[in-house]
Amino acid sequence: MRKLVIAAIAISVPGLVAANALTDAVKQRQNFMKGYGESVGMLARMAKGEVEYDAATAQGAADRIAEMAHRDTSAWYVPGSSSADLPGVSYALPALWADGAKVGEIAGRMAPAAExxxxxxxxxxxxxxxxxxxxxxxxxxxxxxxxAKKD
Ligand code: HEC
Structure with a gap:
């Protein structure tokens, strides 16, 4: 009996770790994206005149975006973490794993635009x-x- 229980734990634990690793990766990339959203959102409010333009603040936000744009975040896009795999958790469409060339083309434009x-x-x-x-x-x-759209 005791052996059986131990065997069952040994089987289920790797599954649990893998599931946590997937949701952790999703959270990491979502937090990264939130960072983009905050900096871009702040600059957008200045651009629209909702917030008074301030050169130093604008520069700080742009520096942050540029620093982020040079980071390789591909490790967070683990196979098995799409919006189809983890509905309600992940909003990255399965297409992201299927069309690497297009992802690379768009992602490659981020650093020059940020510079x-x-x-x-x-x-x-x-x-x-x-x-x-x-x-x-x-x-x-x-x-x-x-x-994927959030509903
Ligand atoms: C190469 C593709 C790509 C680029 C470039 C990109 N994003 Fe995203 N973004 C995504 C994907 C995919 C998601 C969904 C991530 C998930 O849920 O796993 C996302 C999610 C987000 C979210 C929601 C995060 C949350 O709270 O869950 C925000 C905000 C965001 N992006 C802002 C930005 C901004 C601002 C930029 C430009 C500075 C940007 N993104 C550039 C692919 C991209």
């Missing part, structure tokens, strides 16, 4: 807003193809 924003952010509201549009386009292109 352009970094150069422009402290130069004035209009310059920042123009370059922010370039970054926003990359975010949007990727979400259109690879992010």
């Amino acid at each position: 352009t924003l970094k150069v422009a952010a402290g130069e004035g509201r209009a310059q920042m807003a123009g370059a922010l549009g370039g970054v926003g386009q990359v975010c949007q292109d990727c979400h259109k193809s690879f992010q």
Whole structure:
């Protein structure tokens, strides 16, 4: 009996660890994306004039976006963690794992767009807003193809 219980634990534990590793990876990439959302959102409010433009604050946000854009976050996109695998947890469409070339093409545009924003952010509201549009386009292109809608 005791042996059976131990055997059952030994079988179930790897499954549990794997499930946690998947949801951890999802949380990590979602937190990363939230960071993007905060910085881009703040600059967007300045661009629209909802918040007064401040060169130093804008530069700080742009620096953060550029630093993030250079990070390789592919390790968080573990197979088995799509919105089909983990409904209600993951909002990354299965297409993300099926169309690596397209993901790579869009993701590859993020760093150059972020570098352009970094150069422009402290130069004035209009310059920042123009370059922010370039970054926003990359975010949007990727979400259109690879992010599931939250309902
Ligand atoms: C290469 C593709 C790609 C790019 C580029 C990208 N995203 Fe995302 N984003 C995703 C995917 C996929 C998800 C869903 C992640 C998940 O739920 O596992 C997501 C989710 C999000 C979320 C929701 C996070 C949450 O709370 O769950 C926000 C906010 C976000 N992205 C903002 C941005 C912003 C802002 C940019 C541009 C600076 C950006 N993203 C660029 C693919 C991308």
